[in-house]
Amino acid sequence: MSGHYDVDAVRKEFPAAERITYLDSGFQTPLALPVKAAIDRFLREGLETAGPKNVWLDRVEAIRAKVAQFLGASADEIAFTKNTSESMNIAANALPLRAGDKVLMLHGDHPNNAYAFLNLQRRGVTVEFVPMTAIVNAETIRPHIDANTRAISMSLVTFHAGHRFDVESIGALCREKNLYFIVDVMQAIGVVPIDAKAMGATVIGSGSHKGLLVPQGLGLLYWDKARTELKPAYLAAASLAEIPSDLIARPDKLKLAASARRFELGNFNLPAIQALGASLDMINAIGVQNIQNHCFDLGDHLIGQLDMLDIRLVGPRERRYRAPHIYVIALPAAEWLGHFEENNIRVSPERDGIRVSFGMFNTFADVDRLIDVIRRRGVKPSHRAA
Template sequence: MALLDNAEIRNHFPATGNMLYLDAAHQTPLSTPVRAQLDAFYDQAQNTAGPKAGWLARIEEVRAQLARLLGVGADEIAFTKNTSEGINIAAHGLGWKPGDNMVMLKSEHPNNAYAWLSQRSAGLEVRQIPEDKKWADAETFAPYVDGNTRAIALSHVMFHSGQRNDVESIVELARSVGAEVVLDAMQSVGVLPVDAGALGVSALSAGSHKGLLIPQGLGFLYTAVGTDVLAPTYVGTAGVANARTDLVAGPEAVELRPNAHRFEIGNFNLPAIHALGGALDLIESVGMPAIAGHLLSLGDRLIEHLDRLGIDLVGPRERERRSHIYVLALTDAAWPLYLTEAGVRLSPVRGGLRVSFGVYNNAADVDRLAEILERGLRTGRTATAA
């Protein structure tokens, strides 16, 4: 796939002119379309105290945009605070009983792991398993699932390696034993095409401050399953189907919304939802296939440089198992400071230095990073590759 001619896109991200920004897996810099939506919201709030009906309508417009990106219906999307909230909804809401088990990789992000580990005191067995190769698939999980397995939880793309796990085969395995799959899509939505419905997962959770290009504080949960599979832990007016217009909670039985909206408890993050609309406009204007192809092509270029420099890649090299994240096996403590002084923004992670691309990066960014790495190796400012 060809690289995007993304000069115009880069102009929307002023941070790209101030540093070599390679940290999209941490968060993405603010773009002008997103800033414009935030400014418009705050102008309304300041000058008119907010058009409430208009703001509520905007929530549904952005929800529909997000649903289109995910290939699902708007009634299958609930807005949350972040990825962790969505995963906790699933961990608490699945109808498991003491003696049931769930399975996840030992290497999962702690915000995924803790949601499940906290359920052990209530009788859920949590099986944290090793990875058998540079990505996970059904064969990875098969030895650890049985008739009491209630859920498999995993990340679509792993934050510490960039590996793209084989969700489809894992879903097939889960179905064979009657288990549900809960997917953390924080590092894939907005980066790779994600058809949530086609994946077949019971729940998919993500935040919006990485591939979806807005500041922290907004996430979403996708689910198409009913309350018999996934019930809310908390209930508010927004999630009740028979709430009265006079806002009096009467003695009648509470009827939950039959769709994902039952998980919403009101007081939406309105500025962030407005911002998300601007980000989705930008993403739609480029197209997810083009964005994914661009990011993978940047990875191709980076791997060529790494091979020339003798620097190992922690994650997989296969294109179909990669993402926008590339972890360089450089573990000497001097590297982060050296790169910071050279104007490079990235993140140290478990296995080395994490380079993560956004739609605003280009080939020149990759080449510049390679020059900086080569200089570091040549001058002895840092240790050689691990």
């Protein structure tokens, strides 16, 4: 049970969580029954009616509106993409950057964000990596801004140690300095409440297979529609303000859609978008704030138990600097991963240890099982916290 919602009831929607101690939602969440039901419905409709495309497209728009509400944006600021990488590349190539312009990023941040911007080096754009310190906020970034700086791109939550950076203060700094602000929320969305406007983001990119519970292959993009100077690198009929009714392309009619559809290409990943509709309903029924608080409670419990075993936590300990759901334990992955697998516990190897990541269905008993499996094997003195 949790003080925030009925976790036992939620857990019943995730059959995999009954078969395995699943502590790896930062990698991919297991499928939930309501999400499967949405995909099943899509398949049934395809089989029985050969595809009611209009019905499906109406649902796409309804789900777009749900995504918008979830991010504190309006529906015409949301585009569906393939994954985070695609959203980041769309953003990087849409910014009006020129040779000599500079983008700031965090050293060691997710490569799928970094490469999108490093690729702009071909156009003479410079990327400067700012050191990733435990706290990253406007004041740690400010000294790196110079006359050539045009944009900052970073993750809200790090995948490899569970930092939660102060993007609100960095967004305000970007407004002050007139910089574009691109945020990768992949590791945060569905667990950490996200308010695009409070963040002051120009573009937000994400996938949906972690906190959003959808199988891989669907991404999201938020675009601040006031930034009309952002133009897509690729064009398809759907990107235009007016699609010619005879479907014959005219060289002089290339006006872009005023909405984020300008960044969309061709047909949609319909089953995944309908799955997203179901997962957003689940998340909204619980409340993302409640999911966050529950994960924080699990994290506090985990940290307390690790302290008792004298095992170091790699990332930040304080709630205001840490993600609610991602914790890296300083145990060498090469020695420990197999042990967890043998004990039917799913975690991920990370740069500096073993990553434990929670989903809405995890319980205190899951944490206790993990700790018990660590305790029974014993921790070498050399791996104990200093």
